[in-house]
Amino acid sequence: MAECKDANGDTWEIYASNGWRWRRKARNGAIVGQSSESYVNKSDCIANARRNGMTCTPV
Numbered sequence: 001m002a003e004c005k006d007a008n009g010d011t012w013e014i015y016a017s018n019g020w021r022w023r024r025k026a027r028n029g030a031i032v033g034q035s036s037e038s039y040v041n042k043s044d045c046i047a048n049a050r051r052n053g054m055t056c057t058p059v
Contacts, residue, residue, distance in 0.1 A: 004056035012054045020045035022054070 001015040009027045014020060019038030022045055026032045033052060039045040046058065 002058035004054075004058045006054065006056045012049060012056060012058060014042065014045055014049065014058045022046070022049040022052075024049075024052075024054070 001013055003011055003013045005011050010032070011025045013023050013025065015023075017038065019040055020042045021035045021038050023031055023035070024033035035045065035048060039048065046054075
């Protein structure tokens with residue numbers, strides 16, 4: 001799993017689960033966003049997360 005924190009303190013996670021998926025967690029740990037589908041390529045998953053507001057770079 002790769003993750004990063006944005007300026008708002010939200011954590012973005014990129015993880016493998018039948019393909020690649022992303023999720024966004026608020027500072028309190030609540031999931032406030034997630035991908036609606038899985039992606040074959042990790043880069044496509046990251047691109048979709050960026051379209052949905054991710055500004056940090058997952059490591």
